[in-house]
Amino acid sequence: MNSNWWWNKQWVIRDNGPLARLFDPDDTLVLEPNTADDIPLFFWIRFDNKDPKKSACWKDRYVYAVGVTPPATSLVYSWDDTKPCDQQAPGVREHYNGMVNRVRSTAENPFTARLEGHIPVDSHWEIIRFFCFQGAQPNGRDWITVDALQKNPAPGVHDISNPKLLEDGTGHGDPPH
Amino acid sequence: MNSPFPANHSWIIRDNTIPGLLDIGDTLTLSPNTVLGPPQLFLVQYTGQHTFWNGTAFYPVGITPPAIALHYSWDDSLSAQQQPAAARADFNVASAGLHNSAMNPQVARLLGYVPVDDHFAIISLFCFQAAQPNGNDWFAIDSRWSVVAPRQDGTAHGDPP
Numbered sequence: 001m002n003s004n005w006w007w008n009k010q011w012v013i014r015d016n017g018p019l020a021r022l023f024d025p026d027d028t029l030v031l032e033p034n035t036a037d038d039i040p041l042f043f044w045i046r047f048d049n050k051d052p053k054k055s056a057c058w059k060d061r062y063v064y065a066v067g068v069t070p071p072a073t074s075l076v077y078s079w080d081d082t083k084p085c086d087q088q089a090p091g092v093r094e095h096y097n098g099m100v101n102r103v104r105s106t107a108e109n110p111f112t113a114r115l116e117g118h119i120p121v122d123s124h125w126e127i128i129r130f131f132c133f134q135g136a137q138p139n140g141r142d143w144i145t146v147d148a149l150q151k152n153p154a155p156g157v158h159d160i161s162n163p164k165l166l167e168d169g170t171g172h173g174d175p176p177h
Numbered sequence: 178m179n180s181p182f183p184a185n186h187s188w189i190i191r192d193n194t195i196p197g198l199l200d201i202g203d204t205l206t207l208s209p210n211t212v213l214g215p216p217q218l219f220l221v222q223y224t225g226q227h228t229f230w231n232g233t234a235f236y237p238v239g240i241t242p243p244a245i246a247l248h249y250s251w252d253d254s255l256s257a258q259q260q261p262a263a264a265r266a267d268f269n270v271a272s273a274g275l276h277n278s279a280m281n282p283q284v285a286r287l288l289g290y291v292p293v294d295d296h297f298a299i300i301s302l303f304c305f306q307a308a309q310p311n312g313n314d315w316f317a318i319d320s321r322w323s324v325v326a327p328r329q330d331g332t333a334h335g336d337p338p
């Protein structure tokens with residue numbers, strides 16, 4: 001995450017998955033380096049949300065590049081940016097959700113390379129992680145995932161009746177055309 | 178903050194203003210991920226009753242080390258309540274200054290988080306070499322627990338045994 005291809009690049013959210021409280025499809029974000037004169041040490045999150053309440057979560061927040069090893073991805077399908085997430089070709093959305101979960105499963109490993117920060121949501125902090133993948137889609141387009149961790153579920157416990165667990169999750173997107 | 182200085186150093190909590198997170202006498206040791214070059218992260222080894230600290234990762238972030246000026250040395254043979262009032266106040270002022278700067282992304286620190294109950298506390302570790310007049314090192318642990326309830330935030334501090 002310390003190369004510069006993803007800096008100052010506009011990303012469009014294509015699917016907000018379980019993170020509807022943080023952003024909507026077609027919201028955009030830019031990760032802006034803190035300096036243009038040297039190697040940046042952190043990045044401002046410039047999220048352009050349609051919903052002002054969601055904008056408030058991202059205002060003046062930042063992430064740091066941390067970790068060492070980039071997570072692996074292997075997207076077999078390309079996302080069709082002309083269609084909303086629920087009108088993708090059969091299997092595509094499920095494929096992306098599977099890849100999102102794969103990335104998410106590595107995110108707790110401290111060695112995994114990522115952009116990490118925290119944002120205020122309601123009355124608590126959420127841990128935010130960005131993963132940027134260059135040319136990850138078969139059509140050569142880049143891909144980004146945004147992971148949010150509201151709380152740590154106990155290992156092995158996946159109680160879907162607990163709404164707090166359902167609020168964790170990952171959204172994803174790619175650059176505009 | 179990615180110099181070898183904070184690494185493999187056992188730190189003892191000498192004063193505690195973060196109930197539920199740290200107790201006086203707890204120890205933290207920061208293990209670097211590598212001894213070949215600057216570490217990218219530190220893993221915490223903890224002794225005490227708040228075992229959620231164990232294995233948490235802290236990353237060196239920021240640019241500018243915060244400035245502190247301690248005028249008194251902490252007497253490690255006395256409890257926090259038995260310190261001279263001026264000494265404890267001096268350390269509290271330094272801690273408060275760090276708490277104020279902990280949300281500035283430019284400020285150099287070790288940053289991580291720990292799960293507490295059903296949410297996260299954002300933790301900044303500040304380590305200062307020979308910061309006390311007697312030459313002892315000093316460290317402060319800052320917590321941002323909740324956005325809307327600042328009484329739950331705070332700073333603990335300590336020094337090596």
